[in-house]
Amino acid sequence: MTGAAIRRPVVILISGRGSNMLALIERSRAADSAYRVAAVLADKPDAAGLRAARDLCIPTEALAAAGEGRETYDRRLAAAIARHAPALVVLAGFMRILSAPFVEEFAGRLLNIHPSLLPQYPGLHTHRRVLAAGDKEHGATVHFVTAALAAGPAVIQGRLAVEPAEVETHLAARVQALEHEIYPLAVRWFCEGRLRCHDGKAWFDGAALDRPIQLADADRE
Ligand code: GAR
Numbered sequence: 001m002t003g004a005a006i007r008r009p010v011v012i013l014i015s016g017r018g019s020n021m022l023a024l025i026e027r028s029r030a031a032d033s034a035y036r037v038a039a040v041l042a043d044k045p046d047a048a049g050l051r052a053a054r055d056l057c058i059p060t061e062a063l064a065a066a067g068e069g070r071e072t073y074d075r076r077l078a079a080a081i082a083r084h085a086p087a088l089v090v091l092a093g094f095m096r097i098l099s100a101p102f103v104e105e106f107a108g109r110l111l112n113i114h115p116s117l118l119p120q121y122p123g124l125h126t127h128r129r130v131l132a133a134g135d136k137e138h139g140a141t142v143h144f145v146t147a148a149l150a151a152g153p154a155v156i157q158g159r160l161a162v163e164p165a166e167v168e169t170h171l172a173a174r175v176q177a178l179e180h181e182i183y184p185l186a187v188r189w190f191c192e193g194r195l196r197c198h199d200g201k202a203w204f205d206g207a208a209l210d211r212p213i214q215l216a217d218a219d220r221e
Contacts, residue, residue, distance in 0.1 A: 013092065038084040088191060127171045131162070140182060
């Protein structure tokens with residue numbers, strides 16, 4: 001592995017349960033991990049993931065919105081993140097739309113995970129919409145964040161076949177299992193210096209990605 005001698009600090013932002021956060025923390029504890037989770041921040045003080053992170057001895061902070069404007073909140077959030085000097089900021093179910101100045105401040109080192117095969121189904125209720133459309137395939141995407149919602153350069157996708165008569169909760173659980181594979185891989189690649197965002201594209205091992213890496217191929221990395 002390249003560049004793994006120093007574990008680079010990442011900050012994770014959550015709003016809820018934090019199952020992706022837990023997958024990221026778990027992988028960070030491998031002997032050869034390229035990253036460490038420096039802190040977990042949440043916009044919801046009662047986010048279950050905050051307690052789970054504290055139980056694992058990860059520093060946490062809750063930043064409840066106090067009725068201020070989006071940019072004012074985002075400045076507070078950016079300052080809280082910057083205190084940990086992260087190499088990478090990881091959105092893991094952080095359910096706020098981020099202002100352009102925030103995205104600009106962390107440009108190129110801001111990743112998000114979305115429960116669909118982007119560019120299909122940006123927005124909410126992706127599993128329900130996939131089932132309603134009768135799609136045969138579904139999945140999840142890790143992408144760099146740009147000012148356009150869920151539209152930054154895609155890095156990696158995990159995909160699955162929708163089962164006949166599959167219900168939403170079952171499909172959601174299967175997509176989440178894929179998320180728990182693809183997110184730690186993307187964070188690891190970034191922290192190893194193999195993945196970066198440049199000229200509006202994701203680059204992997206020095207080559208611009210025309211399409212996101214597929215988990216089935218990445219397993220061989
Ligand atoms: C994840 O499924 C993630 O893809 C989704 O929120 C969930 C958080 O779950 N994010 C979005 O929909 C962002 N648009 P978790 O708290 O268990 O990680």
